[in-house]
Amino acid sequence: MRSDDTIFAIASGQGRSAVCLIRISGTESRSILEMMAGKVPDPRRAVVRTLREPATGDPLDQALVLWMPGPQSFTGEDQAELHIHGGLATRAAVLRVLGSLENCRPAEAGEFTRRAFLNGRMDLSQVEGLADIIDAETEAQRRQAMLQLGGRLGDASEGWRERILQVLALLEASLDFSDEGDVPEGLEADILKAIASVHEEIRKALANRSGERLREGLTVVLAGPPNAGKSTLLNALAQRDVAIVSPVAGTTRDLIEVHCDLGGLPVIIVDTAGLRESGDLIEQEGVSRARARAQDADLVLWLVPPEGEETQAPSARRVLRIGTKADLNQNRRDCDLMISAASGEGLRELIGRLEVEAGTLMGQGDAIVTRERHRRALERAQSSLERAHAMLAGRGPLELAAEEARLAARAIGEITGRVDVEDVLDRLFSSFCIGK
Numbered sequence: 001m002r003s004d005d006t007i008f009a010i011a012s013g014q015g016r017s018a019v020c021l022i023r024i025s026g027t028e029s030r031s032i033l034e035m036m037a038g039k040v041p042d043p044r045r046a047v048v049r050t051l052r053e054p055a056t057g058d059p060l061d062q063a064l065v066l067w068m069p070g071p072q073s074f075t076g077e078d079q080a081e082l083h084i085h086g087g088l089a090t091r092a093a094v095l096r097v098l099g100s101l102e103n104c105r106p107a108e109a110g111e112f113t114r115r116a117f118l119n120g121r122m123d124l125s126q127v128e129g130l131a132d133i134i135d136a137e138t139e140a141q142r143r144q145a146m147l148q149l150g151g152r153l154g155d156a157s158e159g160w161r162e163r164i165l166q167v168l169a170l171l172e173a174s175l176d177f178s179d180e181g182d183v184p185e186g187l188e189a190d191i192l193k194a195i196a197s198v199h200e201e202i203r204k205a206l207a208n209r210s211g212e213r214l215r216e217g218l219t220v221v222l223a224g225p226p227n228a229g230k231s232t233l234l235n236a237l238a239q240r241d242v243a244i245v246s247p248v249a250g251t252t253r254d255l256i257e258v259h260c261d262l263g264g265l266p267v268i269i270v271d272t273a274g275l276r277e278s279g280d281l282i283e284q285e286g287v288s289r290a291r292a293r294a295q296d297a298d299l300v301l302w303l304v305p306p307e308g309e310e311t312q313a314p315s316a317r318r319v320l321r322i323g324t325k326a327d328l329n330q331n332r333r334d335c336d337l338m339i340s341a342a343s344g345e346g347l348r349e350l351i352g353r354l355e356v357e358a359g360t361l362m363g364q365g366d367a368i369v370t371r372e373r374h375r376r377a378l379e380r381a382q383s384s385l386e387r388a389h390a391m392l393a394g395r396g397p398l399e400l401a402a403e404e405a406r407l408a409a410r411a412i413g414e415i416t417g418r419v420d421v422e423d424v425l426d427r428l429f430s431s432f433c434i435g436k
């Protein structure tokens with residue numbers, strides 16, 4: 001793979017469609033347009049052209065063609081777009097011609113965005129925001145991703161990094177100019193204050209975990225004894241027939257997950273095997289999976305049926321007791337809510353409760369930290385800031401305090417990619433789809 005190749009890819013999804021968008025980026029973009037579409041149109045003006053096979057002049061398709069010269073393009077390079085008809089044969093013919101041209105090859109996953117990053121068109125946190133926009137399934141996820149693409153995390157972390165670099169500059173100046181290797185009196189207090197204030201802002205950002213939850217979705221596990229009505233409730237919430245329902249106790253064995261949109265918030269609802277002692281090996285495995293999933297869940301709905309003896313709810317972060325089959329028996333031991341999937345009673349209230357729970361745990365996209373990667377970088381920065389602070393306050397060696405400040409700035413720099421981060425890049429871009 002050469003980074004100076006001209007790359008091309010379908011950007012509009014696979015399979016037959018009305019229109020298919022082919023993106024081209026790199027130095028050959030202009031000559032490709034000349035060869036296939038005749039005259040190059042004015043920059044950023046869509047024109048209709050007949051695309052032709054360069055060798056024979058045979059027509060390939062009628063297309064809408066765009067010319068977007070760098071550096072004012074998405075990738076920062078010369079780019080062209082061909083909006084062709086989306087028939088499978090038309091796609092194949094145009095891709096075949098592009099692939100046969102010299103220095104021109106299909107793009108790798110995420111390569112357009114990688115070039116945009118390398119050409120300084122966006123920082124790494126914005127790249128992640130872009131990936132999140134493409135993956136966003138709910139309104140709140142979309143909003144959070146837009147804020148990140150707009151640079152909210154990038155701006156915050158660049159601000160912190162700048163302030164740490166100022167601290168570093170002061171420390172190095174002290175190292176150069178003081179004989180005792182000491183920071184001058186008044187300056188030391190200023191430096192300590194600056195470190196403490198950056199540390200406090202990062203601490204607040206880390207304390208808010210709603211950003212990561214919003215990206216990943218809130219997990220709600222349906223648990224209870226066999227025949228409590230778990231699968232029936234899952235089907236009612238999903239509004240389709242996802243899980244098998246039957247009067248046979250022990251029907252569900254595997255975990256069944258459904259992604260729902262509750263008031264714009266992403267919630268993953270998990271149906272599980274009924275909890276009971278069982279001699280059946282497969283059911284035992286189902287029960288242990290159910291317990292494990294309940295333990296990791298953000299919320300467990302513990303379903304209590306009218307019949308049968310009371311079973312112990314699994315240990316979980318948060319549990320709501322839901323009495324099921326309210327149509328059969330209204331008298332139930334202390335439940336948070338009564339529902340009947342048969343009559344529909346209580347379902348609307350339950351969904352309301354779930355929306356409130358989700359809203360409390362996920363906020364409405366006010367978090368800055370949205371990924372484990374950001375969290376780890378900021379935590380490393382925090383440790384370095386704490387060590388730098390302790391060393392200065394305890395009159396430890398200035399060189400070491402300066403080194404810790406440098407490490408803190410570096411850790412924060414990884415968020416936007418303002419430092420050397422090849423390994424981070426490979427992991428990130430390989431998760432992108434081709435054509436992005």
Ligand SMILES: Nc1nc2c(ncn2[C@@H]2O[C@H](COP(=O)(O)OP(=O)(O)OP(=O)(O)O)[C@@H](O)[C@H]2O)c(=O)[nH]1
Nearest residue numbers: 226227228229230231232246250251252274341342
């Ligand atoms: N009357 C009434 N019956 C219900 C209701 N909800 C579920 N049932 C019945 O209860 C039985 C068990 O329902 P399931 O949804 O399979 O129960 P489950 O908890 O998934 O059971 P397992 O997967 O075996 O643990 C089925 O016969 C359902 O039709 C309800 O609200 N009212």
Ligand SMILES: [K+]
Nearest residue numbers: 227246248251
């Ligand atoms: K059942």
Ligand SMILES: [Mg+2]
Nearest residue numbers: 230231251252
């Ligand atoms: Mg079931």
